[in-house]
Amino acid sequence: MFLLIANEPSNYQRIVLDSHFFSYSDGTLSCESLKLDELARQYGTPLFVTSRQSLISQYRAFEEAFAALPHFTCYSVKANFNLEVIRTLAAEGCGCDVNSGGELYRALKAGVPAEKIIMAGVGKTEEEIEYGLNSGVMMIKAESTAELKAINRVAARLGKVAQVGVRVTPNVTAETHPYITTGDSKEKFGIDEAGLAEVFDLFKALTNLELHGLDMHIGSQIFDPEYYVAATQKLLEVLESARHLGFDIKWLDLGGGFPATYDPQKPATPITKFAEKLIPMLDDKGVTVIFEPGRFIAANSSVLVTKILYRKKNHAGKEFFIVDAGMTELIRPALYQSHHEVLTVKQHDKSVVADVVGPVCESSDFFVRHRTIGDAPEGELLAVLSSGAYGAVMGTNYNGRRRPAEVMVDGSEAKLIRRRETYEQLVQNEI
């Protein structure tokens, strides 16, 4: 699924791809059939460019891998919550996993039927629970006994019976960045094994709840399928106990976390490898398996196009490309030291070693450090690859920055899917 293309003549111009939706054509980096420099000319920079076909092809690859398993895929909206991204996936039949009232609003606004939406989140307010129940979401997931009581209270007030899932902590520490591991009992997420007996008792006592789902989510960008195997094994044990107690468990939710390739030197484990391990464990359990991929679908579907404002060299000989995007548009390098490929939009034969940094007043405002990059002059464009997941959605207005425009490309058509913010919008809620 992941192709690496060495772009001649310079081997530094490698490109991370889930397929061929971003590639050089006549020496210019393009998204599907459109050149990124033309899009930048039309829409300005910084600019997120998303390939519609990439989103669809990732979703289909996921569905194909798990075709032999009765399952339902809910795209994790938090990875990229743009309405058009949600619409694109919903049109393929995909459901949604939402983590807040705001994400539920987005999913509904994008036209996703409520019965295809799962509501998660470790700290849902009663207002959010009420919004979920009134909308008729497929399942609300609870992460503590206190939250179960809150869901019951709200459901009773509304005269409803809530379809509930319980997030279990499988106590598996997936090897990934410490900020994105979530299945460990040291973390805030889920209910650990010792707490489950109390949870089951509570379900017997609370009459406005029905337990139908068991859930886990062990982290993000997990390369080794064995972590899923170990955690699923735990979840299957819980399934057995729950059924033994008479609960009608219909859904086994394995969460998201499936990896994307950011660094061509470290290609992601193909999704088929996860499917090969998980399908035989699950296909005879009489449940619908739910998956919540986010990054896998969205990460390589967008690039962030940014203009080189200045090049600067200090007296120690260190080079910088100062660009018009920064941590306010893509915070992942600052937050997780994550790797992103940065390519010149125009191919260059000569290369330099440089840092690519943004205009924000923080030393952590960088995309790459000490990286070989095309020798592009000031005024030319760079593309930060793999910016589709946890990119635009984590954007901020820090330093008075305006959130950038976003376009979606479909073949040879582009459409604006988010307008660039204006100065007026920066202060519109202030009094």
Ligand SMILES: *Cc1c(COP(=O)(O)O)cnc(C)c1O
């Ligand atoms: C973030 C999250 C996901 C998606 O994670 P990815 O690593 O992007 O696949 C899925 N489920 C839950 C509960 C999450 O919090």
